[in-house]
Structure formats: C-alpha cells, structure tokens
C-alpha cells in the first residue's frame with residue numbers, strides 16, 4: 001500500500017510544481033505532450049463554467065495552432081503504448097467529457113474532416129438526457145475508427161465521497177461495453193481534482209480492469225507525469241487557449 005501513497009503524493013506535489021512552472025515555460029507544450037480536456041463545443045450561450053465552454057472558432061483555432069506548430073494529435077492508446085514519446089517532442093491528445101450533444105453534432109464532424117483521433121468519456125446516466133448524447137449517436141461514434149469511448153462513471157459524482165465507488169466504475173463500464181460491444185479500458189474522474197478524487201479512488205481504478213484514467217490536474221505529460229497512467233494530467237481548453245495565444 002505504501003507504493004500507492006508514494007504514487008499519489010508524487011502526483012499531487014509534482015503536478016502542483018508543474019502547474020506553477022508550466023506556464024512560465026510555455027515552450028514545454030512544444031517539447032512535451034499535452035492531454036486537452038473539452039466539454040461543450042458551442043456558440044450558444046450555455047450556463048456553464050468558462051473552462052467547460054469552447055466556441056467553435058476557439059476549437060478550430062486550437063486545432064489550427066497545433067497543426068501550424070506541427071504538433072501531432074495522437075490517440076490515447078497510441079500514447080499509452082509509448083509513454084516515453086514525450087521525450088521526442090510535442091504531441092496532443094484530445095478528450096471530451098460528459099458528453100453533451102454539441103460534441104457529437106459540432107466537434108465530431110470537424111474532427112472527422114481533419115482525421116483527428118479523440119476520446120469521449122461518457123457518464124452513463126447522462127445518455128439520452130436532454131442536451132446530452134443519445135445512444136444512437138454514441139453507436140455512430142462507436143463505428144468511427146478515430147473515436148475511443150471511455151467511462152466517466154454512472155452518476156458523475158465526487159467519487160471521493162461515493163459509497164458506491166465500485167458500482168460507479170464497474171456499472172458504467174458494463175453499460176458501455178454492452179452498448180458498444182467493445183472493451184472499455186479508459187476512465188475519466190468526474191471533476192478530476194484531489195477534492196473529488198481520493199487515494200482510494202485512484203487505487204480502486206488502478207486495481208480494476210481499466211488501463212488508464214485522466215484527471216483535471218493541469219500539467220503537461222513530461223518526465224514526471226508521463227507514466228502516471230491512473231491520474232494523467234489534463235489542461236482545459238480555456239487555459240490552453242489563453243496560453244497558446246502568448247506563444248504566437
């Protein structure tokens with residue numbers, strides 16, 4: 001058990017360290033890798049936190065910026081198979097949480113046109129709810145070779161406080177596996193920060209049949225974070241956009 005304590009505190013301390021140093025050294029986006037986190041891609045006036053909203057032009061400008069800087073966008077599986085690739089130069093991984101219907105209707109066609117791989121993390125209780133992706137749309141994404149489907153729990157709760165942690169992990173996985181007919185191997189912690197994710201949460205995911213989990217700790221994939229497969233850092237669209245504009 002001491003190993004997991006070490007793992008957890010290493011994540012927290014190094015992530016905080018990197019949070020403060022990352023933006024001082026913005027070139028690290030170019031040097032290392034980054035997992036980007038998106039929620040809504042829309043021009044509509046939705047009542048959500050700014051970090052969860054990305055307009056269509058902001059979304060395409062992030063993709064354009066990566067392309068212009070020759071930063072390849074790779075799939076999560078490609079990264080997990082070669083976590084040491086962060087040493088070879090910058091790359092980006094695109095991830096979407098929850099999943100709202102605008103991700104399917106707006107982001108997906110843009111990604112398909114540009115042939116860019118992406119991962120969607122589904123909170124299974126949101127499926128077919130107003131504003132969220134419908135099962136039939138998810139099945140279309142399931143046919144898409146660019147798309148990886150992952151779980152984002154059943155109820156989208158603070159897993160740190162959940163009395164049904166295993167159910168949140170296992171039931172969402174089973175529902176998605178039944179729907180897609182594929183193995184669901186990737187998980188995203190709802191809310192993703194240490195306020196929502198405890199050591200026990202990480203340990204339980206680690207010991208489950210998932211093979212990766214992403215957080216909302218804002219850092220790049222670098223020599224300190226690259227191998228933290230069950231608490232990988234991610235940078236949200238607003239933070240990323242704010243900082244890349246300074247890199248132009």
Ligand SMILES: [Zn+2]
Pocket residue numbers: 097098152156190191
């Ligand atoms: Zn979420």
